[in-house]
Amino acid sequence: MSEFLKVAELDEVPVGSLRAFEVDGEPVCLANVDGTIYAFTDNCTHISGPLSDGELSGCVLTCPWHLAQFDVRTGKVLRGPARQEVLTYPVKIDGQTILISLPEE
Numbered sequence: 001m002s003e004f005l006k007v008a009e010l011d012e013v014p015v016g017s018l019r020a021f022e023v024d025g026e027p028v029c030l031a032n033v034d035g036t037i038y039a040f041t042d043n044c045t046h047i048s049g050p051l052s053d054g055e056l057s058g059c060v061l062t063c064p065w066h067l068a069q070f071d072v073r074t075g076k077v078l079r080g081p082a083r084q085e086v087l088t089y090p091v092k093i094d095g096q097t098i099l100i101s102l103p104e105e
């Protein structure tokens with residue numbers, strides 16, 4: 001298991017929002033669903049639309065480009081045209097700090 005890296009403070013990601021960050025050169029999107037933070041890559045698996053510019057409704061994220069939908073809790077595809085699930089990252093909260101673990105290279 002790789003180490004956890006700091007992404008942001010909790011108050012930077014209000015309930016119901018999506019926010020883009022860069023962690024170790026990787027584009028990361030954080031989503032706050034009813035106070036629980038989920039983290040995943042900020043590239044849609046269709047043709048790399050910026051998921052952080054999409055819409056979050058509950059745990060359902062809609063890509064801004066061609067409206068594919070994903071479950072932010074698992075990364076699973078709920079609606080095409082995307083076929084491949086988005087990569088999600090383990091999240092840890094330390095006080096007010098959000099940390100994630102990126103996969104090993």
Ligand code: FES
Nearest residue numbers: 044046049063066
């Ligand atoms: S880039 Fe996301 S649906 Fe096309």
